[in-house]
Amino acid sequence: MALARASDRADLLVVGSRGRGGFRGLALGSVSHHLLQFSLCPLAVVRPRPETTPV
16 A cells, blocks of 8 residues: 555654444544554544534
8 A cells, every 4th residue: 555655754644534334433444444554654543523513
């Protein structure tokens, strides 16, 4: 995977998460999980903000 290979030249790897899956909020996606195992730098997984209803 290109991101894992490029992580040897990075200070931080940031990836997004769509929050899908059966254990929403608990499980990482497949890309995030792979990077967690193989990244050579710290990894941040960023989830979108929950949608709020305007007041």
